[in-house]
Amino acid sequence: MSAALIQALAQAFAQQPGMAVRLLSRHVDDGSGRCSVCFTGAHAVRQRWPCQIHWYAIQAQALAEESRLRST
Ligand SMILES: [Zn+2]
Known part of the structure; x- marks a missing residue:
């Protein structure tokens, strides 16, 4: 992923704060140091x-938090 994509994600998260929270709540350590959702290969x-x-x-x-703080 690129910086531009992070920026795009940040904009999406700024508009929908619940989105990042949902992602972060699903992508958690499964107890063995691996993501409980992501599979590769x-x-x-x-x-x-x-x-x-x-x-x-x-x-x-x-980034979203930063831009939110800047805009207020
Ligand atoms: Zn994951």
């Missing part, structure tokens, strides 16, 4: 947690 190996989606949701949430 032909053998459906779970991605190590924090997975990319979790990481990008955090970044986008921070």
